[in-house]
Amino acid sequence: MAYLELDRVAKQFGAQTVVDDFSLSVGKGEFISFLGPSGCGKTTTLQMIAGFLDPTHGAIRLEGKDLTAIHPAKRGLGIVFQSYALFPHMTAAENVAFGLEMRNVPRAERAERVRAALAMVGLAGYEDRHPRRMSGGQQQRVALARALVIKPSVLLLDEPLSNLDAKLREEMQIELRQIQRTIGTTTILVTHDQNEAMSLSDRIVVMSQGKIEQIGTPQETYEKPSSAFVSQFLGKTNDFAATIDRTATPARVTAGSWSAPAPVGLSGPVTVSIRPERIGFGATGLNAKIVTRIFQGNHWLFQCDSECGPAIVIRQNDGERQPAEGEAVHLAWRPEDMSVRSGASA
């Protein structure tokens, strides 16, 4: 049974529909990411779960109980804000203790739980620091400890790492994942960073303009994107116009001078989409010319001009000879590495 359930939730601000027909069930202990470009309604959805906004339509249930009927102060959810929203006039320990105080936890137990929470996020010894005298990463950890110390039923994180520099962000990602695995709190993370969503989550909810585009594991959404939007948002991809001819036996899919047996299903004009690392240089295939060749340490990045339009190819730097700029090549890939959508590419 679903632990947290959003049932056709919608939110309108005046005439503007910001979230539409949003249905999702989250299992207990699951780590879910809402991934989408800025302004697609991720924060709005999260705030409806938190209770800071009321849904215009739909229901939100936690363990089968209607969550929207409960005041936000009584929902018992842990929330980490993008700006951390720490209480600047309180020390780190006082910040973390606040939620326990509101729950009338006895003083001795409170002190022990605050100490443990700060230790868990690696801030033992920082109890008496004020937030303004801590680095961004440390403030982030205090915010996380403050949200987790109340043992929330669900942890909501709104772009918690976006204010950190790249290196710190990576460290925090790993740490966040470890903490979540250890204590097993059901977690929803909002992010516009596809790497973050992929490296942290059990499942990703890809959103665009208030609607769900796809729900799936990181691998599913990356390898079997259900729409052009998903495939383009989750990393680089090549979209080629192709046709499927079912009159031939066996049926064939053809893009330029590349051709292979067609998968069952679609016919007529289609779009095939292939990740750049799944394309190789072969003896036959799509005719193309290398425009630029960029060395990036562990791999090479090629920008090509193919008969089906511009294409990008990534090859591992495995010591093999790589084609030079201006060289004519053939692009080839295995049929199972591409995803096929009906209609001409956008």
Add this chain to the structure above:
Amino acid sequence: MSAAAEEPNTRAPWALTAPALMLFVGVLLIPLAMTVMLSFHDWGQYKGIEPVFILKNWHEIATDPYYAEMFWRTFRIAILTTLLTALLGAPEAYILNRMDGRWKSFFLLIILGPLLISVVARTLGWALLFGGNNGLVNKLLMSLGVIRSPIPFMFTETGMVVALAHVMMPFMVLSVWAALQRLNPQIENAAMSLGAGPVTIIRRIIMPQIMPGVLSGAIIVFSLSASAFATPAIIGGRRLKVAATLAYDEFLNTLNWPLGAAVATLLLVALVLIVVGSNALIERRYAEVFR
């Protein structure tokens, strides 16, 4: 850039600030020094001002209880005015800040609008409403039989505090407003998600953070109220004097300039000490949190 930093040109800053400096010295420091000097001069009904150095005026202020009472009244009125503006102005700024867009700018205009109107006009309004038997409110209430005699407002300390608080309110609201702008917009949601109710949020989260704004507003209101002239002059007239109206009277009615100068100097010194002292206290108290 680096060359300039290594060999700072010491003359340019002086040259550039010279005009402002000259203005400052010419219209503020010199008259101020002259006022202080004046307070040590002698004065007599028939001989006028005598440029000698005596402590007569200071001795009179220090020993005559009339002056002690008058200074005490001045600061009592200023303190009560400050308390009243803080008690009304801080909630007012908070409510204003929570209003949405259009209403916010409308009410902000209503609060700040009076700053464009002369203090004299604003205080005269109170006099028109509560001024003895002819005050509009008094007339109305008396004709309705609610009160028998006019509400005592003119020539009372209460009246002065109310009128001053009205005049000073925008400074308090603006100061608290500025502090509210520095709050994290999600801070109330953060407290709410941890289980805090509205009263707890205001008491534990909002109040401590806007306190520096309230205190700096209080310093402004206090120093302006203690040195206010127009409002005490209209409400208190010559019956209920404060330091500023007394100094004015000595200068322009009694023509005892040296005594007036001593009163003015004492008021200035007392105010500077109070303002600098409380400012230092506030900075020390909030240094940890707000720097």
